[in-house]
Amino acid sequence: MGTGLIIGLVALGVFVVLLVIIMGMYNGLVRSKVDCDNGWAQIDVQLKRRYDLIPNLVETVKGYASHEKGTLEAVIQARQQAVAITSDSAHAAQKADAENMISQTLGRLFALSEAYPQLKADANFRQLQEELASTENKIGFSRQHFNDCVGQYEQKRLSFPTNLIAAMFNFAKREYFELGDAAQREAPKVSFS
Secondary structure (H helix, E strand, O other), X not given: OOHHHXXXXXXXXXXXXXXXXXXXXXXXXXXXXXXXXXXXXXXXXHHHHHHHHHHHHHHHHHHHXXXXXXXXXXXXXXXXXXXXXXXXXXXXXXXXXXXXXXXXXXXXXXXXXXXXXXXXXXXXXXXXXXXXXXXXXXXXXXXXXXHHHHHHHHHXXXXXXXHHHHHHOOOOOOOOOOOOXXXXXXXXXXXXX
16 A cells, blocks of 8 residues: 555545534524524413413403503503514514513502402402413523523623534524513512412
8 A cells, every 4th residue: 555545535534524513503503593592482382371371361361450450451452462473483582571561550450459358259350360370480490491491592602613513504593482581580579369
């Protein structure tokens, strides 16, 4: 065997090893991106459930506190704004802001039940409160899973040498699904007493 052939085989071997490493890094980024998309889809399912519960809740409250029109309209408007935002992980920050507004208006809506004992005693209202509280918990778990996926993706995307592959194939930055200020971090108060 000639020296040229040996050098050629070594070069080919190095090339194949580098190609396998690059493919592994690329596939790792793709897996992380898919995990983020799946995490976002789970949030989206829970948000849709929340959106579906809100009109029923507003109608129930309207029967007891129809003169609280401002609060009822604020809840419906917040819901409409949240539904209008494109539901993909690229718009996570905008979606989070809209969800924060829903949480605030729902908090005001639930505060009405304290002023209206008949509403507080209504079985339908209590059931809707319970379903909404359950949905809020599921949203929280889904958001945590999504943010974990985004953290893993961003770690891969920014770590050397994977960052070179990420830049070469345009793997974009992902946003966390975060709540704004401390007051928004608390779930709406739901009371069954």
